[in-house]
Amino acid sequence: MHGFLSYLNAHFHALRLEFWGLFIGGIGSGIIYAMVAIGYTMVYGVLRLINFAHSEIFMTGAFAGYFTLNYLIGSSSPTGFSSILLIIVGILAGGITGSFFAVVLERVAYRPLRIRKAPKIAYLISAIGASYFLLNLAAKEFGRIGRGIAQPYQNHTVFTIFGAPVEMYNIIIFVAAGIMLIIVDRLVSKTKLGRSIRSVAQDSETASLMGVDIDRTIAMTFVIGGFLGGAAGFLYALNVGVLYSMGFTPALKAFTAAVLGGIGNLRGAVIGGLILGVTESFTVVFFSGAYTDVVAFAILVLVLMFRPTGILGELIGRSA
Amino acid sequence: MANLFEVSNITLRFGGVVSLSNVSLYQKRGEILAVIGPNGAGKTSLFNSLTGVYQPQEGSITFNPKEGEPISIIGKKPHVISHTGVARTFQASRMFNALTTFENVKIGAESHKGIGAIGAILRGPATRKDEKYSDARTWDLLDFVGLRAKANYIASSLSYGERRRLEIARGLATNPEVLLLDEPAAGTNPSEKLELTDLIRKVRDQMGVSILLIEHDMKLVMSLAERLYVLNFGSVIAEGTPDEIRANQNVVDAYLGTTTAEGAN
Numbered sequence: 001m002h003g004f005l006s007y008l009n010a011h012f013h014a015l016r017l018e019f020w021g022l023f024i025g026g027i028g029s030g031i032i033y034a035m036v037a038i039g040y041t042m043v044y045g046v047l048r049l050i051n052f053a054h055s056e057i058f059m060t061g062a063f064a065g066y067f068t069l070n071y072l073i074g075s076s077s078p079t080g081f082s083s084i085l086l087i088i089v090g091i092l093a094g095g096i097t098g099s100f101f102a103v104v105l106e107r108v109a110y111r112p113l114r115i116r117k118a119p120k121i122a123y124l125i126s127a128i129g130a131s132y133f134l135l136n137l138a139a140k141e142f143g144r145i146g147r148g149i150a151q152p153y154q155n156h157t158v159f160t161i162f163g164a165p166v167e168m169y170n171i172i173i174f175v176a177a178g179i180m181l182i183i184v185d186r187l188v189s190k191t192k193l194g195r196s197i198r199s200v201a202q203d204s205e206t207a208s209l210m211g212v213d214i215d216r217t218i219a220m221t222f223v224i225g226g227f228l229g230g231a232a233g234f235l236y237a238l239n240v241g242v243l244y245s246m247g248f249t250p251a252l253k254a255f256t257a258a259v260l261g262g263i264g265n266l267r268g269a270v271i272g273g274l275i276l277g278v279t280e281s282f283t284v285v286f287f288s289g290a291y292t293d294v295v296a297f298a299i300l301v302l303v304l305m306f307r308p309t310g311i312l313g314e315l316i317g318r319s320a
Numbered sequence: 321m322a323n324l325f326e327v328s329n330i331t332l333r334f335g336g337v338v339s340l341s342n343v344s345l346y347q348k349r350g351e352i353l354a355v356i357g358p359n360g361a362g363k364t365s366l367f368n369s370l371t372g373v374y375q376p377q378e379g380s381i382t383f384n385p386k387e388g389e390p391i392s393i394i395g396k397k398p399h400v401i402s403h404t405g406v407a408r409t410f411q412a413s414r415m416f417n418a419l420t421t422f423e424n425v426k427i428g429a430e431s432h433k434g435i436g437a438i439g440a441i442l443r444g445p446a447t448r449k450d451e452k453y454s455d456a457r458t459w460d461l462l463d464f465v466g467l468r469a470k471a472n473y474i475a476s477s478l479s480y481g482e483r484r485r486l487e488i489a490r491g492l493a494t495n496p497e498v499l500l501l502d503e504p505a506a507g508t509n510p511s512e513k514l515e516l517t518d519l520i521r522k523v524r525d526q527m528g529v530s531i532l533l534i535e536h537d538m539k540l541v542m543s544l545a546e547r548l549y550v551l552n553f554g555s556v557i558a559e560g561t562p563d564e565i566r567a568n569q570n571v572v573d574a575y576l577g578t579t580t581a582e583g584a585n
Contacts, residue, residue, distance in 0.1 A: 192430045192451070195419070199427050202416045209371055210428045211402035211494050 015285050020164030022281040028170050030277020031177040035232035036254030037261070037269035038184060039102075039225030045201035045264045046221050049120065052127040053105055054229055055251030056134035060101045061094035061230020062237035062246060063142060066149045068093040073150040086152035090238075091176055091231045098230015102222040105130055111215070138244035146243040173235055180228060181270060187224070188266055197221055201264070249293075253280075256300050262310030271311060275299075322384040324349045324498055324530050325370070330379030330394075332365055332554075339365040340376065341554040347498070347532060352524055354533040354545035356565075358574060361551040363534045364411060367500050370532075371408050372398040385497060407496035409487040411503045411534075417476035421486055424475050425461050428493030429454040461489040464527075465519060481512030485519060492523065498530040499523060505537045513537070517544055542566070550574065 015022075036058055043051040069090050078086055109130040113122050153172065157165040188194035196217045199207035208214050236250060257276045261268025276296055283295040307313060325347040332340040340362045347353045355363050368374040370381060372393060381393035385405050393401060407428070416424050430450070462468045465485040470478060478486060484504055491499050504520065505513050517540055523529050535541045541548065542562045550558040550565060552574040558565060565571055 192447075192454075195423060195427050195430070198419060198423075199416050202418060203414055205373065205398070206410070206414045206416070207427070208398040209373075209402055209408055210490065211399050211430075212427065213399045 011286055015282070018164070018285060020162045022285065023278060024161070024164060024166060024170055026278030026281030027274060028173050028277070029280065030257075030274035031173060031181075032232050032236050032250065032273075033254045033257045033276055034181065034270040034273030035177055035228040035235075036251055037258040037273050038181075038266060039229040040255050040258040041261075041264055041266060041269040042188075042197070042221050042225045044258070046197060046204070046218050047110065047114070047123075049110070049123045050127070050255070051105075051225075052124070053109070053131040053134060054102075054225070054254075055247035056131050056138070057098045057102050057105070057226050057229040057247075058233040058236070058251055059138060059242075059244065059247035060134065061098035061233030062242045063138065063233075064097035064230065065090040065094040065234030066147065066237055066242045069152055070150045073152060077154065078152055079154055083153040087172055087176065090152065090234050091180075094234030094237075095227035095231035098228070098233065099223045099226040101134070102226025102229070103219055106219055106222040111218075114218075135244060135247075142242075142244055144244060146241050146246075148241040149237050151238070169239060172238070176235060177232070180231060184224060184228065185266060193217075193220060253296065256296060260300055260303055260310055262313035265310070265312045268310055268312035275311075322390065323347060324351070324384055325532070326380075326382040326384070327366075327370075328380050328382075330369060330376040330381060332362075332369055332374055332376040339374075339554055340369065342379070343551070343554070343556055344379075345549050345556060345559070347530060349497075350524065350528065350530055352520070352531040352533065352544055352546050354535060354541045354548045355551060356535065356538075356541055356548055357551035360553075362554040363551055364502060365554075366551070367408060367502055367532075367534065369394075370500060371406060372396050372401040383498075402494050405495070405497035406500065407491035407494045407498070408500035409484075409491050409502055409504060411506060413480070413483045413487060413507075415475040415478075415483055415486060415490075417474070419475055420471065421462070421467055421473050421475055421478065422458060422471040424486060425458045425489050425493045426454055428490045429457045429461070457493065461492055464492070464522075465489040481508050481515065484508060484512070484516060488519065488523065492527065492529065496529060498532055500532045500534075502534050503536060504533070505535060505540050513540060516540075520544060 036054065039054050039057065040051060043049060043054070069086060072086060072089065109126045110123060113126060153168055155168050157167055158171055159166055188197060196207070196212045197220070199210065199212055200214055200217045204214050207217075232250075233247065237246070240246070253276060254273065257272035258269045259272070260276060261270070261272030276299075279299055280292040280296055283292045287295065303311065323346040325345075327346065328344045330340055330343050331338065343362070343366065345355075355366060357363055365374060369376050370393060375394055379394075383391045383393055383401075383404060383406060385391065391404050393406075416427065419427070459468065459471075462471055465488055467482060467486055467489065470482065475483070475486065488499070488501070488504070501520065505516055508516060520531055520533070521544065524531050533541065533545060545562060547561055548559070548565050549556050550568070550571050557570045557574060558568045560568065
């Protein structure tokens with residue numbers, strides 16, 4: 001008994017020391033999961049389909065950012081204003097590439113099935129096929145080794161919160177992802193495009209009779225999800241570099257986040273992503289780094305046992 | 321002047337089942353026209369054919385808008401037909417339940433010509449003007465159907481009669497020349513039924529929108545419609561004014577179930 005108490009005590013002591021550091025790290029990975037999770041959840045909203053190729057959208061965005069930055073930066077070490085500009089260019093490169101591949105995916109892998117009213121299982125197979133195709137194409141074209149990305153900024157500790165260092169990378173992610181998440185939230189809740197997406201998510205037949213172009217609305221949903229996914233890939237690559245298979249684990253986590261928050265729900269995806277990121281981060285203290293995935297999925301199972309529809313648990317129409 | 325709708329000899333099959341067989345009918349501009357018939361007679365199939373949800377295998381449907389060339393409906397997608405000026409409501413109320421009353425109407429009021437993400441984010445003058453116009457139009461329509469006070473309610477919280485009125489407002493929002501109403505009185509109580517009759521007449525009289533109506537409630541149909549078609553087993557068995565229809569033996573037979581072989585083809 002005494003041994004157990006001192007075990008807990010030691011870990012809580014470590015937690016006290018590292019709480020803010022772990023928290024900041026957790027929010028950082030969580031916000032990336034959130035961006036990817038929105039792509040899953042929006043596509044699910046309009047098509048009732050899990051877009052399993054979304055992990056490869058993430059990867060294409062990361063590679064686009066990698067090539068763009070390596071070309072622009074070369075061997076220089078940018079600072080100040082040029083850092084900011086390079087990061088924006090990288091996000092746009094990743095996002096636009098992600099949008100492009102997402103739209104192509106919709107055209108090639110999903111729309112033909114939708115027009116022929118194929119059963120849902122056909123979409124699943126089509127998604128897995130597209131995912132493998134992109135994965136292996138990237139492996140063949142870019143090789144099977146990881147590569148570091150040219151750093152557009154000098155990473156250093158900018159300030160500390162309760163002794164925990166906040167690095168430049170953290171700030172970049174918080175600001176960039178925060179802005180993009182707010183824009184998407186406004187886009188879906190306040191604009192004509194958002195109303196179209198929500199109406200198609202609720203009842204596509206009625207929406208089309210109200211004059212909403214369903215094909216276009218679905219394509220735009222892939223554009224938005226693809227942009228966030230690709231941009232998230234680039235932000236992720238800033239930290240860890242690029243690899244053809246880099247999308248698999250973060251995308252699986254993001255999918256978990258989407259389900260955790262309530263699949264089809266935009267704000268749920270964000271909340272799910274943040275919870276997952278922070279939980280993973282604290283797991284390192286209580287158990288070990290090797291258990292992060294175990295704990296993440298155990299939480300998913302527990303939440304779904306008590307709230308099968310996820311934390312917010314409503315469809316996309318309600319999310320705004 | 322050409323008729324608003326000209327349906328000639330359409331046949332709609334699902335596999336071996338014939339849903340509509342050689343149906344021809346027309347609607348005059350400004351007319352309140354009703355289609356009646358027993359369950360399964362093909363009324364809703366007819367509506368779905370007129371709005372592009374179903375594609376009849378034979379025949380033609382021509383819609384003559386006030387301006388521009390006649391439009392052939394068959395083969396067009398529902399959202400395209402919606403833009404030409406045909407709007408409808410559903411038998412079972414199909415609101416966007418998670419959207420507010422206001423948003424439900426606004427979806428129809430928006431032109432949907434340019435729904436680009438970039439325009440929506442940048443909100444240039446054209447987007448804002450568009451937005452202002454559809455807001456104003458939405459408020460007008462909510463006033464028209466008497467739902468202004470419920471504008472910010474979630475649609476699923478409305479009463480059945482209110483939902484019916486909301487559906488009519490949503491249909492009108494697309495700026496139609498003809499409004500197709502699929503059993504608008506289904507599930508409403510007698511006082512709501514009276515309100516609805518008045519509202520439908522008001523839509524025609526004040527907005528100049530023609531009405532095509534499917535309805536089971538004979539009292540409502542007979543008091544509202546100026547002309548009727550009777551469908552049975554996918555075929556038109558009678559056409560005429562309410563008085564003519566009341567006196568028609570085929571119709572009486574179809575409704576009382578003592579049908580002879582007539583109309584069964």
